[in-house]
Amino acid sequence: MSTVATASDPTRHFFQPVIVCLTVASVALTLFVIWISLHDLSLMRAGREKFIGLDNYLRFLGDPRAMAALWRTVLFTTLATVIEIALGLAVVLFLDRDFAMKRLVRTLLLVPIIMTPVVVGLTWRFLFDPATGMANYLLSLVGIAQVDWLGSPRIALFAVLIADIWQWTPFVILLVMAALESAPTDPLNAARVDGAREWQVTWYVLLPMLRRALAIVALIRAIDSIKAFDLFYIMTRGGPALSTETLNYYGYIVAFTNFDISYSLAVAIILTIFTNVALLTMYSVLFPKTGDR
Amino acid sequence: MAQLSIRSVSKSYGAVQVLDDVSVEVEEGSFVVLLGPSGCGKSTLLHAIAGLNPIDSGTIVIGDRNVTKLPARDRDVAMVFQSYALYPTMTVAQNIAFPLKMRGLDRRTSDEKVAGVARLLQIEPLMSRLPRELSGGQRQRVAIGRALVRDPRLFLFDEPLSNLDAALRTELRAEIKRLHQSIRRTMVYVTHDQTEALTLADKIVVLKAGKIEQTGTPLSLYDDPDNAFVAGFIGTPRMNFLKATVADDGKALLAGEARVDITHLATRLENGRAVTLGIRPEHLDEKDGVTLSLSVDVTEHLGSTSYVHGALASGESVVAERREDQPGFGETITLRFQSTRARVFDGEGSRIR
Numbered sequence: 001m002s003t004v005a006t007a008s009d010p011t012r013h014f015f016q017p018v019i020v021c022l023t024v025a026s027v028a029l030t031l032f033v034i035w036i037s038l039h040d041l042s043l044m045r046a047g048r049e050k051f052i053g054l055d056n057y058l059r060f061l062g063d064p065r066a067m068a069a070l071w072r073t074v075l076f077t078t079l080a081t082v083i084e085i086a087l088g089l090a091v092v093l094f095l096d097r098d099f100a101m102k103r104l105v106r107t108l109l110l111v112p113i114i115m116t117p118v119v120v121g122l123t124w125r126f127l128f129d130p131a132t133g134m135a136n137y138l139l140s141l142v143g144i145a146q147v148d149w150l151g152s153p154r155i156a157l158f159a160v161l162i163a164d165i166w167q168w169t170p171f172v173i174l175l176v177m178a179a180l181e182s183a184p185t186d187p188l189n190a191a192r193v194d195g196a197r198e199w200q201v202t203w204y205v206l207l208p209m210l211r212r213a214l215a216i217v218a219l220i221r222a223i224d225s226i227k228a229f230d231l232f233y234i235m236t237r238g239g240p241a242l243s244t245e246t247l248n249y250y251g252y253i254v255a256f257t258n259f260d261i262s263y264s265l266a267v268a269i270i271l272t273i274f275t276n277v278a279l280l281t282m283y284s285v286l287f288p289k290t291g292d293r
Numbered sequence: 294m295a296q297l298s299i300r301s302v303s304k305s306y307g308a309v310q311v312l313d314d315v316s317v318e319v320e321e322g323s324f325v326v327l328l329g330p331s332g333c334g335k336s337t338l339l340h341a342i343a344g345l346n347p348i349d350s351g352t353i354v355i356g357d358r359n360v361t362k363l364p365a366r367d368r369d370v371a372m373v374f375q376s377y378a379l380y381p382t383m384t385v386a387q388n389i390a391f392p393l394k395m396r397g398l399d400r401r402t403s404d405e406k407v408a409g410v411a412r413l414l415q416i417e418p419l420m421s422r423l424p425r426e427l428s429g430g431q432r433q434r435v436a437i438g439r440a441l442v443r444d445p446r447l448f449l450f451d452e453p454l455s456n457l458d459a460a461l462r463t464e465l466r467a468e469i470k471r472l473h474q475s476i477r478r479t480m481v482y483v484t485h486d487q488t489e490a491l492t493l494a495d496k497i498v499v500l501k502a503g504k505i506e507q508t509g510t511p512l513s514l515y516d517d518p519d520n521a522f523v524a525g526f527i528g529t530p531r532m533n534f535l536k537a538t539v540a541d542d543g544k545a546l547l548a549g550e551a552r553v554d555i556t557h558l559a560t561r562l563e564n565g566r567a568v569t570l571g572i573r574p575e576h577l578d579e580k581d582g583v584t585l586s587l588s589v590d591v592t593e594h595l596g597s598t599s600y601v602h603g604a605l606a607s608g609e610s611v612v613a614e615r616r617e618d619q620p621g622f623g624e625t626i627t628l629r630f631q632s633t634r635a636r637v638f639d640g641e642g643s644r645i646r
Contacts, residue, residue, distance in 0.1 A: 186378035189345050192365040193372045193449075194439070195395035204391070208382035 037266040043259035056266035065242065066267065069250040070274070076157060076246060077225040080164050085218050087165065088172025089210075092180055093202065095173075106177075109170040117167070121234025124163040125150065128235075153243035156236050160244055163231055168224070172217050179213030180206075215286035219279065226275050247271050296321040296479040297342065297447060302351030304337060304503075311337045312348070313503040319481060319496075324473050326490040327483045329500035330526070335483045338500070339451050342481065344368045356446055366395070368447075371440035375452040377432040379424035385435050386411075386420040392443045410438045430461040437472070450482040454489065466492060487527050491515070499523050521642035524571045530600055530612045532571045532636075539566040545637070548607035551583045554632040560645050568645065571636040574600060577613035577628040585628045587611055589620045601626065 037056055041049040060066050095105065112120070127134045128149035136146045149159040187209070191201045207214075229248050232238060238245035238253065245253070248271060255264035297319035304312040311334045319325045327335040340346035342353060344365035353361050360368045371392070379388050386407055393403040411417045414434050424432055433453055440448055450469070454462045470493055473480055484490055490497050491511045499506040499514065499522075507519040511527075518524035524532045537545040537553065539562040545553045553570060555562070562568065577585075587603040592615070599615045603626075613628050620626045637645040 184376060184378070184381075186374045186376045187380050189340075189343075189365075190372065190374060190378035190436075190439075191380070191391070191395075192345060193343050193368075193370060194392035194443075195366040196391075197366065200395060205380050205382075208380075211382070 033265050034269065037262055037269055039262050041262040043261060049262070052262075056263050057270070059263065060266060060270055065245070066247070066250060068242070069245050069247040070270075072157065072244070073226060073246040073248065073271075076161060076164075076228070077222055079161055080168070080225040080228075081218055081222045083161075083165055084169045084172050084221055085214060088169045088176055088217070089214065091169070091173050092176045093206075095177070096180060106174070109173055112167045112170050113174075115167070117230035118234055120163060120167050121231050124159070124166070124231075125235055128159050150236055151240055153241045156240060156244045160231050160235050163235065164225070164228065167231075168221060172221065175217045176210060176213055179210050183209045212287075218286065219282065222279065222282065223275070226271070226278075247274075296323075296356060297481065298352070298354040299338070299342070300352040300354070302338070302341060302348050302353065304334075304341065304346070304348045311503050312341070315351075315500075315503070315505055317498050317505070317508065319479055321479055322477045323495040324480045324482065324493055325496045325498060326494035327481065327498050327500060328487060328490040328494075328526070329485065329506075331485055332502075333500040334503040335485075335500050336451055339372075339449050339481065339483045342447075343370055343372050343449055369445050370447040370449055371443055371445040372449040372451065373433070373436050373440050373453045375455050377424070377429075377436045377456075379432055379435055379439075381424055384421050384423055385416065385427070388424065388435055389438045389442050392439060396443070406442050410442045413441070414438050429457050430465060433457065433465060437469070441472075441476075444478075446479065448478055448480040450480065452484055453482075455484070455486070462489075469493065487529070491527070497527075499526060518571075518636065519644050521569060521571065521638045521644075524636055524638070524644075528573055530574050532573050533577075533609075533611045533613075534638075535570045535572065535605075535609055535611075536607075537568050537570050539564060539568060545570060545635075547585070548605075548609065551585055553583050553635055555635065555637055557633060558637060558645060562645065567640055569638040569640075569642075571638060572630055572634060574612045575614045576630050576634040577611070578616055579629045579631055582629045582631045585611070585630075587613060587626050587628055589622060589624045589626060592619050592621060594619060 038051060038053060039049045040052045040055070095102070126132075130136060130146055130148045130151060133149070135149060139145075139147065147155060150156050183206070187205050188201050191205045196204065227248055228246065229252065232244055232246060232249050236244040238249050247267065251264050251267040251271065254260050254267060258264075297317075299315060299317040299319075302312055302315045303310070315334075315338060317325070317327075327338060329335045337346060341348045342355075344360065344363060344367075348361070351361070352359060355368060355370065380391060383391065389407045389410055390403050393406060398406075407420075408417075411420055414437060416431065416434050416438060419427060419431060419435070424435070427435065433456075436453070453469070454465055457465065466489055469482075473493075482489075482493060494511055496508065497511055497514055498508045501522055507514060507523045509517075514523055514527050518527065521534065525534070535547055537547050539555075540546045540552065541564045543556045543562065545555045545568060547553060547570065555570075585605055587601065587605060589601050589603040591602040593600045593602070599619045601613050601615050601620060602610065603613075604610050611628070615626075639645055
């Protein structure tokens with residue numbers, strides 16, 4: 001533990017002020033946000049706000065639109081994370097061999113990650129256009145009737161999900177591929193000699209070795225999915241009929257359409273608490289203290 | 294009948310020929326060491342035996358089965374890796390039980406066998422630990438346990454001691470030897486360390502650039518090498534090689550110095566032919582025989598004996614063992630050797646007998 005700064009360590013004069021500033025900034029801002037969320041500040045009634053205690057939070061519990069948005073967020077986050085991890089892992093295991101275009105493929109994988117969400121959203125909006133889009137054209141080739149991708153409340157959320165999966169599965173692939181390449185190959189050979197079939201080598205030896213990397217990627221993707229905003233804004237604006245309104249998007253509407261600042265901050269804090277609880281639970285499941293596997 | 298037959302096995306990576314028509318017979322219950330410098334193809338050959346590396350041509354027979362086309366899991370061999378290759382996410386007990394689990398053994402028999410192996414290797418206190426909580430020596434013991442538990446026909450060791458420190462290496466080397474003597478299973482062991490090869494092997498196969506240089510018992514390789522490569526590779530310090538010319542009386546004339554009587558060789562060597570004489574350092578400390586004078590550079594004291602490094606008048610450097618005295622820098626000493634100790638090699642390094 002020799003790297004821990006002691007009282008005599010002069011370098012502390014450099015990092016301690018930074019820590020103090022960051023702490024003050026984040027704590028002060030958080031406290032300020034909580035303080036405002038306990039009022040009824042609205043830009044429609046500027047200057048007449050008063051302290052209302054926990055009313056905004058109670059209002060949230062009784063707000064069906066907010067609860068629906070929360071449920072949608074959970075659904076979207078779970079599906080996006082699970083599908084992206086599963087799909088990414090499958091692609092990595094499939095690509096785990098030497099082939100001529102490996103470097104090219106890896107470069108191509110970067111393209112969706114680099115593209116700005118606005119371009120991704122617009123592109124998918126064109127693809128999902130019911131009359132002229134590529135998606136329906138492809139479906140028509142196999143004889144499936146047209147789908148109103150972004151116009152149907154039952155389907156729109158999944159259309160956005162598809163765009164999100166398209167954009168972020170390559171990210172999972174890149175990280176898991178890096179983990180796979182740094183993993184030792186001797187244990188895999190040992191398992192083969194020990195009598196394991198290829199699927200057993202993957203299941204019993206390779207996947208447990210990749211577990212940490214997968215867990216970290218899953219956490220990153222879950223956090224990003226909860227906060228997802230841009231794709232929704234570009235593709236559906238929460239519609240049709242609020243069917244793609246996530247909690248994050250709802251908070252935005254409350255603040256910048258309804259100008260109900262205090263309530264939107266209460267929504268934001270609930271989203272933050274919810275996210276933290278969910279992620280801490282996920283973290284403790286993925287990285288158990290005992291054994292530390 | 295041989296337990297393992299490797300017949301005319303060849304393998305190349307692109308333009309590089311890694312194994313070139315290699316044939317080895319391994320008797321049941323014997324300990325065979327594949328010895329050679331790095332890049333000689335010894336590990337490739339071992340991986341080919343295990344079924345981890347496909348070969349281009351040739352046949353590999355284990356027992357009475359031709360396994361050339363079989364995958365590793367069907368070959369009934371066990372392997373110990375240089376990197377230990379333990380399953381990092383499993384405990385020691387799970388690691389050792391893994392081969393049994395893959396064979397569908399029931400839990401109770403499996404537990405009994407694992408406990409038996411743990412007792413044999415004295416790793417019982419470690420059973421619930423993870424590999425990364427073990428030292429190098431403990432890890433390699435676990436890896437040996439994982440190989441032992443299945444009681445396979447053939448054990449393969451791929452430089453198992455190379456990652457260990459010197460003291461542990463000696464200890465584990467003796468343990469492997471003991472193990473072989475007690476279970477009497479066929480073992481094939483790859484190393485670049487000739488000490489390991491000499492101490493462990495019943496038979497050593499010396500490889501160089503994918504070709505077998507010589508096969509034989511440790512003693513025969515040491516006393517009777519087929520070529521200068523084997524002569525130089527086996528034995529520490531290395532054999533001294535001295536340039537010589539055959540004189541008209543059939544004796545070898547060392548550069549500017551002594552005459553060595555090599556007329557006992559079966560081959561008659563013509564006058565003026567250039568040859569190389571190989572003399573081991575331990576044979577240069579005799580009471581009488583051919584004399585050479587050495588000017589000393591460095592003396593290494595090893596307690597029971599010393600090694601003197603120096604140069605002859607011809608400029609050729611020589612290492613000689615010295616049991617009685619320890620000459621210092623700048624001294625000139627006289628070395629004596631029996632001419633029958635000298636091994637004679639031709640210009641290509643092949644032995645002249």
